[in-house]
Amino acid sequence: MAKSMIPKVPMYPFLLGAVKRVVAVLKTPDAPVKNLDDYPVNRLANELHPDRQKLVVDKIVEHSPDLKTFVFRPDDTRGTNRLAYFAAGSYLSIHYTDENITFTRPYSLSSSPKKALRDHYCITVKRVENGIASNYMLDHWKVGTMLTASAPLGDFTYEPLRDASHVIGIVGGSGITPFRSMAYAIADGDEDFDLTILYGSRTLKDAVFTDELKALSETCPKVKLVNILSEEKADGCEHGFITADLIKANAPEGEDYSLFLCGPQVMYEFADKEIAKLGLRQKFIRHELFGEYFHPEKDKDYKGDIGAEFTLTVKMAGKTFTVPAKADTSILRSLEAAGTEAPNQCRSGRCGWCHAQLLSGEVYTPARVEGRRMADLEYGYIHPCCSFPLSDLTIDVPPSM
Amino acid sequence: MANYDVIVVGAGNGGLCAATTCAKAGYSVLLLEKHNLPGGCATSFVRGRFEFEPSLHELCDESTNERMRSMNQIYADLGVKETFLREEMLYRVIAKGPNGYDHRIKATKEGFIESMEEAAPGCRQQMETLFELNYLFDAAQIYMDDCGGVSGMNPVTLLTKYGDFIRAAGNSIDKLLDALGMSEKAKSLTNTYWGYLGDPPRDLNAMHFISLLAAYVEGRPSMPYDRSHGMSLAILKVFQECGGEIWYNSPVTEFLYDDSGAAIGVVANGEAIYSKKIISNIIPNNVMNLSNSKFVKKAMRKLANARTLGMSIQTVYLGLDCSMEELGVDDYSVFVMGDPDANVQYDRRKDMGLYIVNCLNKTIPDASPDGTCMLFFTIPSFDGDFPADLKPQDYKKYKNALAEKYIRDYEELLGIDIRSHIEEISVATPVTFARYLSTPNGSIYGYMSQGWDNVVNRVVFKDLENKVKNMKFCGGHSLRGDGYPSAFITGEQMANETIAELKEGK
Numbered sequence: 041m042a043k044s045m046i047p048k049v050p051m052y053p054f055l056l057g058a059v060k061r062v063v064a065v066l067k068t069p070d071a072p073v074k075n076l077d078d079y080p081v082n083r084l085a086n087e088l089h090p091d092r093q094k095l096v097v098d099k100i101v102e103h104s105p106d107l108k109t110f111v112f113r114p115d116d117t118r119g120t121n122r123l124a125y126f127a128a129g130s131y132l133s134i135h136y137t138d139e140n141i142t143f144t145r146p147y148s149l150s151s152s153p154k155k156a157l158r159d160h161y162c163i164t165v166k167r168v169e170n171g172i173a174s175n176y177m178l179d180h181w182k183v184g185t186m187l188t189a190s191a192p193l194g195d196f197t198y199e200p201l202r203d204a205s206h207v208i209g210i211v212g213g214s215g216i217t218p219f220r221s222m223a224y225a226i227a228d229g230d231e232d233f234d235l236t237i238l239y240g241s242r243t244l245k246d247a248v249f250t251d252e253l254k255a256l257s258e259t260c261p262k263v264k265l266v267n268i269l270s271e272e273k274a275d276g277c278e279h280g281f282i283t284a285d286l287i288k289a290n291a292p293e294g295e296d297y298s299l300f301l302c303g304p305q306v307m308y309e310f311a312d313k314e315i316a317k318l319g320l321r322q323k324f325i326r327h328e329l330f331g332e333y334f335h336p337e338k339d340k341d342y343k344g345d346i347g348a349e350f351t352l353t354v355k356m357a358g359k360t361f362t363v364p365a366k367a368d369t370s371i372l373r374s375l376e377a378a379g380t381e382a383p384n385q386c387r388s389g390r391c392g393w394c395h396a397q398l399l400s401g402e403v404y405t406p407a408r409v410e411g412r413r414m415a416d417l418e419y420g421y422i423h424p425c426c427s428f429p430l431s432d433l434t435i436d437v438p439p440s441m
Numbered sequence: 442m443a444n445y446d447v448i449v450v451g452a453g454n455g456g457l458c459a460a461t462t463c464a465k466a467g468y469s470v471l472l473l474e475k476h477n478l479p480g481g482c483a484t485s486f487v488r489g490r491f492e493f494e495p496s497l498h499e500l501c502d503e504s505t506n507e508r509m510r511s512m513n514q515i516y517a518d519l520g521v522k523e524t525f526l527r528e529e530m531l532y533r534v535i536a537k538g539p540n541g542y543d544h545r546i547k548a549t550k551e552g553f554i555e556s557m558e559e560a561a562p563g564c565r566q567q568m569e570t571l572f573e574l575n576y577l578f579d580a581a582q583i584y585m586d587d588c589g590g591v592s593g594m595n596p597v598t599l600l601t602k603y604g605d606f607i608r609a610a611g612n613s614i615d616k617l618l619d620a621l622g623m624s625e626k627a628k629s630l631t632n633t634y635w636g637y638l639g640d641p642p643r644d645l646n647a648m649h650f651i652s653l654l655a656a657y658v659e660g661r662p663s664m665p666y667d668r669s670h671g672m673s674l675a676i677l678k679v680f681q682e683c684g685g686e687i688w689y690n691s692p693v694t695e696f697l698y699d700d701s702g703a704a705i706g707v708v709a710n711g712e713a714i715y716s717k718k719i720i721s722n723i724i725p726n727n728v729m730n731l732s733n734s735k736f737v738k739k740a741m742r743k744l745a746n747a748r749t750l751g752m753s754i755q756t757v758y759l760g761l762d763c764s765m766e767e768l769g770v771d772d773y774s775v776f777v778m779g780d781p782d783a784n785v786q787y788d789r790r791k792d793m794g795l796y797i798v799n800c801l802n803k804t805i806p807d808a809s810p811d812g813t814c815m816l817f818f819t820i821p822s823f824d825g826d827f828p829a830d831l832k833p834q835d836y837k838k839y840k841n842a843l844a845e846k847y848i849r850d851y852e853e854l855l856g857i858d859i860r861s862h863i864e865e866i867s868v869a870t871p872v873t874f875a876r877y878l879s880t881p882n883g884s885i886y887g888y889m890s891q892g893w894d895n896v897v898n899r900v901v902f903k904d905l906e907n908k909v910k911n912m913k914f915c916g917g918h919s920l921r922g923d924g925y926p927s928a929f930i931t932g933e934q935m936a937n938e939t940i941a942e943l944k945e946g947k
Contacts, residue, residue, distance in 0.1 A: 042577075042602050045570050048620035049647075051604060054611025054897075061893035061902060068747040070739055073729045074881070080829035081753075081882040085875040087833045125833035157834060195488065201844055202863045230834070322490075323762050323864035357688040357710055383477060383690060392487070395477050395689075413485050413492055415671035419678060438477055438689035439710055 087124060089191040091441070092135075094118035095161070097185040103248050106167035107214070108178055109150065113159050115186060123156045126192030128225035129218040129300075131329070132163065133190035133385040133393075136173075140180075143173040143376070146329060146386055148302070149192060150217035150249075152224030161189075164248065166214040193385055196302065196328040198222065198231055204296040204324060209237040210282055210311050212303025213246070218328060219302065220249050227260040236264045236290050240282050240307065242271040266290060281310060284317040302328035329388040333370065333409050336428045342404055344430045353434040354380065355399070371396075371403070371424035371435065381440040382424060389426035398422050401433035445471045447939060448707055448716040450693050453481030454925055455916035456722030457676045458932030459939075461519055463720075464685035466940050471716070472685060473709050475692030480673035481722075481878055482885055483925065488865040491760035491809050494817065495869065496885065497669050498637070498799055499528065499662035499774065500925055501653065506579035508586075511660075512926045515933050516676075523675040524666040526804050531658060533772040534633050535854060536781040537793075544630065545772070548661040557630060564627035567618075571631070574605055575655035578648055581606035591901050609648040610897040615784070617647040629781040636776075636795050636821050638922065639752035641787035644891035649922065656926075662774075664804045696728055696912075698736040703910035718911050718939045722932070724918045726881055738908050748894055750824040751886025751923060753871035757818040757844045760865030765802045765814040769857040773803040777854060796820045796847055816859065818847050824882050824889075827871045840868040887918025896922050913939060 076082040099111040114120040126149060135144045151162035168174050196218055198207065209219045216239060225231040241247040244267060253265045267277040268286065278286060291297050299320065301311055308327065315325060337346040348367040352374060353360065365374040372394060375382045385393040389409030398420045405412075409426040416422070424437065446468035449460040457479060460472040478484055482496040500512065516523065531548045535541070544560040547553055550572055558565045581603035588594040600607060609617055614635075618628045632642045634654055640646070665672045677687065688709065695708040696719070706715035721728050726745050729737045761768060778786050779793035786794040799817040801808040809815050820843075831839055844866065852859050871883030878885065890896055899920045907914065913935040920934070921927035 042604065044605055044608070045574055045577075046605055046608050046617055046620050049605075049608040049612050049617055051600070051607045051611065054607045057611050057893050057895065057898055058901060061898050064747045064893050065740065065743050068743045070743055071746060072734065073726050073737075073742055073745050075730055076727070076875075076879060076881060079875070079882045081827050081871045082875045082879075084831060084833065084836070085872045085883070088836060088872065089876050125836075127837050153834070199866055200841055201848065201860060202866045321762055321864075323862075357691055358686070390487075393477060411487055413487060413668065413670050415485075415667040415674045418667065418671070419674040421674070439691065441690050441692075 087122075090120075090124055091191075093124060093189045093191065094120040095187050095189050097181055097183050097187075098160070100181070100183060103164075106178065107164070107248055109162050109164045110177070110181060111151075112161045112163075112187075112189075118186070123159060123161055124191050125156050126153055127197040128153055128221040128231055129194065129197040129328075130192035130221075131194045131196075131218075131386075132161065132192060134163070135188045136177075141172070141176055142379075142381065143176070144381075144384055145173045146193075146388075148196075148217040148221070148328070150220045152221055152228055153230055154224070154228045164214060164217045190385060193391065194329070196300065196326065198233055200232070202323065203233070203298040203326075206234040206236070206292045206295060206297040208287060208290060208297055208299050209235060209239075210287070210299055210301040210303070210307075211237055211239045212307030213241060214248070215303035215307070215328065216247070216249055217302075219300075220253065223253055223256055223260075223263045226262050227256055234262050234292070236266065238266050238268060238282050238286065238290060240268045240270065240303070243269055244272065244274050244277060282314065284314040287314070287318060296324065298324045298326065300326050300328070305331055329386050329390060330409055332387050333389070333406055333426050335368070336404055336406055337368065339406055341407070344404055344428070350429045350432045352429065353432070355434070355436045356380075357439045365429050365433070367429060369428070371422070371427050371429060371433070374429075375424065375437065382437050383440045384425050387425045389423050392423065394423050394425045396422055396424050396438065397436040399434040399436055402430040403427040403433065404430055443706075443715045443717050445469045445714070445716040446943060447471075447718045447720060448473065448714060449720045449722065450707060451475075451481065451722030451916070452479040452673075452687060453722045453916055454483050454928035455919065455932035456720070457673060457680070458515060458929045459720045459722065459915050459936040460685055460687075461521075461676055461680040461683065462933050462936035463940060464680050464683035465519055466936075468940065468943060470680075470685045471714065472680070472687040473691050473693055473707065474687060474689050475879065476877060477689045478670070478673075479677055479687065479689075480669055482874075483669035483673050485668035485670035486867070488758075488867055489760060490813065491815055491865050492668060493758045493760075493815065493867065494664075494668050494801060495756070495758075496754070497664070497925065498797060498819065499657070499664060500525065501656035501660050501662060506576070506583070508583045509579055510930050510933060512929050515929050519676065519679050521676045521679050523672055525663040526666055527661045527663045528773050528804050529661075530772060530774075531662065532633060532774040532776050534630065534776045534778070536629060536778040538780045540625070540781050542626070542781065546630065546633075548658060550659050553658045557627065560630055561624055561627035564623060567621045567623050567627065568631075570621060571651055572655055572659075574609060575651050577603065578606050578609065578652055590904075606648065609651065610646065610895070612647050613643055614645045614647045614650045615642045617651075626781065629778075629783065632783040633776050635783045635787075636797065637924065638890065639821065639823070639886050640889060640891040642783045646890060646895040646897070649890065649896050653924075664801065666805060693723075693731060696732045698732070701910070702736050702738070704912040717943060718913075720913050720915055720932075720935050720939060722916045724880055724884075724887060724916075725914060727879065728912075740906060740908065744906055749889040749891075750881055750884045751888050751890070751917070753822045753824075753827070753874055753883045753885050754869075755820040755822050755843055755871070756869045757816075757847060758865075758867045758869070759816040759818075759848075759859065759863055760809065761814050761816065761859065761862040762812070762864045763814065763862045764812055765800050768814060768859070768862065769855065770800050770814070770816075771803070772800065774799055777851065790821065790823070791826065793850065794821070798851055813864070818844075818851070820847060822871050824884065827882070836872070840870065843870070844868050885917065886923035887916065890922040896920065
């Protein structure tokens, strides 16, 4: 018999434990196992991040024929009774389908978080040359149009522990939308920071929400708007582009400030060069989603034949099919053009929702939109939204839920 | 009529290991995952120039006995290649309060005993005993394995030869350490890892805890070089090479049974898919909710309702724009305790109980770009701790307040400046885990393994409690409780049992 190292510890509780187990189960009343929705933590998770939200267009504000704000409400006829709350600066991935067209695109929420609690979301859409989705929305969406949206997404939001207490928004064109949401969130007391919006546009007429934001800044001194017009001069407005000097002139004296950038890609190209002159720490510079990537052939490290055409062999949850693909078109766009719905949200390489496995072939991923995990590169996983084929490919793409 | 030999539901650590083990044995396997990534908690996420490790603190991947399964051995046997970097130090532990202290404890048995003796003089022999006990536990488990389970064992042998196993398996770590005559300080230091199992020491199973502690100490903790996402992709590579199929974004919406109540398949993507066997990496509660109630066994339902949900965590992930040297941090794992007594830490957790701060750059110097480092705060959150009435519009403020509280505390404790360096911040709560894992109340540990639901009892009662023909369960909610190795080992075990049944045509 082995000598005990712990003679003072009794053996009987072991047997008693087994008895206790039998008794515990026996005396538990027989009731169905609770559903996930019965747990408060899961309920809150669903309220904040519903799998999808069924929406209907409630109102359309026409700023001009080429610029409209769509106001959505929850579509209770399709099971959505309320809208998910969000942090100002978030976006929705909007999915729409009818007999003519199917598309999924990210749009910043331009309304205040508070409005979500009153059953309203707004997005503001501008006409873009060759813009399949935006132009269709502007030309065909009416009050009553039904669509589906994701939960609010993204990280272009103010974080008090990370960002300076003064944020300067660098805005180009319809990039104003997340800042409109932030401005209202500040006015409503839901966010607490100083926001100076440097709003670049060609003319004052192009600078949508100017009057509204000016009015807001009069009652809410934390919000300030500066219009910068490139193609006209107007009273009270700056003329030209958003330069380093202009940023400095609007920065708080002797204090840190954060730059939040949202606008078209050409604006990023220009603004990034100007910002570099300011010598700011990286933590104080934040970009909204880059947007879809076009013209990879303009990149120095692009080694493909941009005119080439390839075949994508797609594996999707047990099914295999082929899709034509062009070298100058993202894999996601080629899938969509062939009528295949593939998962996507940000379409800018950042959110990872389109994560897919490259089984054979080669792709090009521009460095600007490289958002993959380290192991993805090692094991051949790609983000189809910003990957361009360099050869015939076989890819495993998850179904779109 | 079966489309596959085996369907594995859920690609967490347990599901990945089960699926790969079956595929390696030559069976056709379909692995279904509801998310767009493998791994469950074993994943990573990118913010700016940082890639964060969401849940793993450290792996204890080496067993103290070659007959016992370990992650290392499972990886080696499956042919999975992954780089793990080992830690020199087990942990730094800072306890607050009048009897507080600040010590660094080394890994390896010799190092551990030496640092324990230094911190709490006179505990050397007691520490030696803990390791001796662990060797005996291993021997006892091997004996039970060799007997082919509970029914084949000779109770006399078990009681006479492995009596201390029975003693430790039926009592709490508090009771065992008291019986050894350990001082309060030595107990406090020994109990540092209690949060890894999630039960306060008065309820924490002594056998379970000593095995865990010994595995960390003797194996030396380690971290995967390319995050847990790399671990998941490494094992998936082998799975796919063996012909296994994985479908993402494919949640199981129903489990299917024949008239006798035997599992025959699942519904995913709107289609019925049939298999001879099913291994569920998802918690039995969810399986029952996705099954026609007439096929849900009363005993399983009552067991699920009788159990207490396991721990979840609240976490703060920080990407800092300074190196760890500039920050003034020199440890991978720091355990901060509101009080030296672990039971008090549990009881006062809403104020300040236990939290852990990891700096991955200490173990993996190039885990983030030059001139930056990452900090990862973990605060245990037990079922019912998270404010049930929190409104969606207050959630962001809640997360910020949580982060600020712990960041400030750590800054004051170490006399360092974290806040002015925060380049990226992300805060996760049980809500986050509920969102990504769909577990009840965001539990990441399955069920609490205390009292009658300790791991030994789970093993003893396994075949009595799961009466669903053709279905087995692996993962943190399964036999061995939470943790990466537990999930891997149960995954392998359930796969091997499944393979044996398939071979016998059962």
